[in-house]
Amino acid sequence: MGAGHDHSHDYSGHSHRPTLSADDPPEALCSKERAIAIAALLTGGFMGAEVAGGLVSGSVALLADAAHMLTDFASLVLAWLAFRLARRPADWKRTYGFDRFSVLAAFVNGVTLFAIAVWITWEAIGRLRDPHEVLGGLMLWVAVGGLVVNILAFWVLSRVEGDNLNVRAAALHVMGDLLGSVAAIAASLVIIWTGWTPIDPILSVLVVLLILRSAWAVVRESGHILLEGAPAGFDARAVTADLEANVPGVARAHHLHAWSITHERPMATLEVDLAPGAEPDTVRRAVKDRVRETTGMEHVTVEVARPGAH
Template sequence: MAHHDHDHSHGHVHGTQNQRAVGIAALLTGGFMIAEVIGGVVSGSLALLADAGHMLTDFAALVLAWFAFRLARRPADEGRTYGFDRFSVLAAFVNGLTLFVIAGWICLEAYKRLNQPVEVIGGLMLWVALGGLMVNILAFWVLSRGEGDNLNVRAAALHVAGDLFGSVAALAASLVIIFTGWMPIDPLLSVLVALIILRSAWHVVREAGHILLEGAPKGFDRRKVAETITAEVAGVIRVHHVHAWSITQERPMATLEAEIGDGADVDQVRQSIKHVLKEGFGIDHTTVEISRAAAARGLPD
């Protein structure tokens, strides 16, 4: 005897909000990217070009994130019984991997610049960096108003945050160049930005990969689940075959089998187990299999 239930209409509301936030951030990022490319080429600044290259991939990443939210709103069908929500996790994983590529390119270019210094026009670099900083702050603010726990939004926000750090680095480098003329500051600060990007990207890739590999939700301990249900739900003798995974970060799932004693009400036990999982472990989509213990069925153990 098994039963399951779920309700993710609340998630669809957040999905619409997140889709709108990511779409606005994509327009802001893509619009300023062109100006930053021109400014980087004219001024000769690696910091600006690195930030522009990052903004280009950010634009693609934000568009991918926007598309993932839009696709996730499609209803489940016969071939995809959980719908398309998992695509947003895949988008976050891909976006995280692109950050590794970006950081590697920045470090390579910085190494070349340190060996062969390039003249940088500090004044033009300053104004373009200021413009980029304003745009990135606005885009990051828009994303921060979305559902912050959503992995896809976090990946998109990390892209924008990387741009924001890039703009700050370019701004700092331009001031050093204007007042001291020391050109190596440009590639050195670019490497610093790349390291910050790498640290953030690793967290996103690791978490998205964990979900894609059907890993248990964060903090989930199936032994503790079994012990808690056995202790708190009257009539339950043993809990086993406990499995948990996530469709997205907001949609954890669980299945389990509970053996009950003679006289225990199946429906009441099932609802009590679901209540424990929801209130104690944050899982509201569960499939619970109920069986009578061997002794209750009159069979030898």
């Protein structure tokens, strides 16, 4: 390393344990993990009853909702597993720990919603072409039971959701189930009152359209994090310009890279060329403070270079 460089990396005050972000203290993570587990038990417990009810009643809406519940159960288990893995400390192979697994779980859960949407739409089209008898009364009672279970599961998750992508993806799955139950109730009432069975697949497709919008938001955001995209609202050009204009001793700020380990753990690294006479440690601390002040980012690594080093 040349004598003209001062490569100062300050990590003071930054824990490298993957579970301890500023927004998620250990007790908050435990409550989220517990909420995921409760929602999984509620969903998995009712899934079998809905499958039986859909087969006996002949309702594609109930079968679609049961299939959705099956994937919900798997997704909730995956989300729960992500929280369990995130407890493991960082090691020499995984210096950031296992936090990113929760983002991967959110991405997989979002993608499965698209697969579910295709299956439900295919089944609905088949039922519209070849209508089947539907037992509206049985369908109604099973759908009401599903609605109660989904409301409880969604309530448990919404209380702890915050900005956690993993919990949000799980909540979207449960919301999809909840909408499916509402659609099944509406369809069963129409069938009971009028005998018009096409309402069953039609409402199933409408629910699919509502689910897809939210699923795309989760896939887009989790995919952005997995691709090491800049945190939301972070503009590298604006940050470097602000540092050069407002931090004494900064001649030039460059090579700024910003990314997120999870939605709650944004990070950045940058290089700063010092103005003549500037003191490296003073400038480095000032740069970190300025970035924290303007972006809210707590973990910033700053490399400083003395004049004439390049």
